[in-house]
Amino acid sequence: MKSQAQLEFPHFKGESLTQLPVDLxxxxxxxEIYLEDFSGxxxxxxxxxxxxxxxxxxxxxxxxxxxxxxxxxxxxxxxIELAADYLVMAATLAQIKSRMLIPQSDEEExxxxxxxxxxxxxxxxxxxxxASEYISNIPRLDRDFFLASTSLPRFKEREESLDISAKALAxxxxxxxxxxxxxxxxxxxxxxxxxxxRIALILSILxxxxxxxxxxTYQKKEGNxxxxxxxxxxxxxxxxxxxELIQNKDSNQLYLKSTNRGIH
Amino acid sequence: xxxPKNLSNIIESILFGAGRPMRLSEMKTLLGSQNMDVDLPSIxxxxxxxxxxxxxxxxxxxxxxxGFRMQIKEEYGDYxxxxxxxxxxxxxKALMETVxxxxxxxxxTRGDIEDIRGVTVSTQIxxxxxxxxxxxxxxxxxxPGRPALYxxxxxxxxxxxxxSINELPPLPEALPADETVDQLEAG
Numbered sequence: 001m002k003s004q005a006q007l008e009f010p011h012f013k014g015e016s017l018t019q020l021p022v023d024l025x026x027x028x029x030x031x032e033i034y035l036e037d038f039s040g041x042x043x044x045x046x047x048x049x050x051x052x053x054x055x056x057x058x059x060x061x062x063x064x065x066x067x068x069x070x071x072x073x074x075x076x077x078x079x080i081e082l083a084a085d086y087l088v089m090a091a092t093l094a095q096i097k098s099r100m101l102i103p104q105s106d107e108e109e110x111x112x113x114x115x116x117x118x119x120x121x122x123x124x125x126x127x128x129x130x131a132s133e134y135i136s137n138i139p140r141l142d143r144d145f146f147l148a149s150t151s152l153p154r155f156k157e158r159e160e161s162l163d164i165s166a167k168a169l170a171x172x173x174x175x176x177x178x179x180x181x182x183x184x185x186x187x188x189x190x191x192x193x194x195x196x197x198r199i200a201l202i203l204s205i206l207x208x209x210x211x212x213x214x215x216x217t218y219q220k221k222e223g224n225x226x227x228x229x230x231x232x233x234x235x236x237x238x239x240x241x242x243x244e245l246i247q248n249k250d251s252n253q254l255y256l257k258s259t260n261r262g263i264h
Numbered sequence: 265x266x267x268p269k270n271l272s273n274i275i276e277s278i279l280f281g282a283g284r285p286m287r288l289s290e291m292k293t294l295l296g297s298q299n300m301d302v303d304l305p306s307i308x309x310x311x312x313x314x315x316x317x318x319x320x321x322x323x324x325x326x327x328x329x330x331g332f333r334m335q336i337k338e339e340y341g342d343y344x345x346x347x348x349x350x351x352x353x354x355x356x357k358a359l360m361e362t363v364x365x366x367x368x369x370x371x372x373t374r375g376d377i378e379d380i381r382g383v384t385v386s387t388q389i390x391x392x393x394x395x396x397x398x399x400x401x402x403x404x405x406x407x408p409g410r411p412a413l414y415x416x417x418x419x420x421x422x423x424x425x426x427x428s429i430n431e432l433p434p435l436p437e438a439l440p441a442d443e444t445v446d447q448l449e450a451g
Contacts, residue, residue, distance in 0.1 A: 039356075039357045039358040039361050039381065039383065040358070040381055040382055040383030041383065042381060042382035042383065043357075084384070085382065085383040085384055088382075089382065121380075121382065123438035124380055124438065125380055125381065125382060126436075126438065127435050127436050127437070127438055128361060128364055128365050128368065128380055128381075128435070129361065130436040131364045131367075131368055131432075131435055131436060132357070132360045132361040132363075132364035132365075133360075134432075134433065135360060135363070135364050135367065135424070135432070136355070136357075136360045138424045138425070138426075139338055139341075139424070139425055140423055140424055141422070141423040141424075142423075143341075143354075144338055144341050145335055145336060145337070145338040145341045145425070146335060146336045146341060146344050147283055147284075147333065147334065147335050147336070148280065148323045148334040148335050148336050149280065149281075149282070149283030149284075149334065150280050150281050150283070
């Protein structure tokens, strides 16, 4: 049976690839395919080198430049950031090629091989590429092997149980049920009739007439509360000297007489 | 003293139910919560009894970076693979290269990875590795921009059946420069 790891490395579509070495550095329309099968321009270059189908000295710079420009025009529709990496590689190769073409004079010290930096980087990349292939082939969870698990995801949400007998529970209930009521509800009612309002009302009446009878300071529909508010208002006014409370000996009528103080 | 056979059954139930690697000390704590005072060597013995019992079955006990876990023997994986055949189990070459560089060179910045791969490391790859918990941020390099340093995790080792990063073979030697030059000049 073919291992799953091997399936992850699809063979590149046909050997025809190696027949178009110049195109490979700047693959304009084939970019998507490249990105799937190669991890980057180093990978492509290494592939070509290993196939021994490339000689970087044989690169045609004018052709590369032309493709370079074509490529930039295509960038609008392609993945720019990835295309850029291929462009850098193409530029590097073109630079190496141009430096190699300059004739070396005998007088100068031996110049560093222009290819050395690229070679160093390719070597370094090769090491990690091999390591990556090794790691990719290591049996991997959920690809090559699987867990044996009855998976109980909510194991921790277990209910807490109480260590108590039914009898003890009944006793606690009885005790709680027979407890005296230490609390009761208290409703707060807004005052429907206010003493302050009544004082103002009485004063406004007294501005027009000097004396009013007490029973005129409340309405029958206001009930006891009306009488109480009217009385409190009257007493308050008397206390502050705004009115005199007068009651005749032979009458049970109570009068409020203005003292004219602070009223006008 | 707990009966070893009974203990191995309890260990089996813990590993089976946990569905993740369990450390010996974790198992000891679980047993302790049931007032079973068992020492680590006894748990090891119970584990080996369990391993013996599993020999003839499709199940095995494996020690990985985060402890012991129960898994299905690899030889039976092919039967299960179709059940799990989702895209998440397939990883791109670029992603594997990235995690390999982290594994061998850790801690590394994204720039270090890019230098080696000669290609921009996409945010998506880093995100995907972080989501998988194969890599984590271990700090920040003290250079301008303070780039994040990445290292591989225990989950990465667990998922590859490894106990330690040292179980990976040494990084392959570079091909001799002469050979590479020869190859560059050939053609």
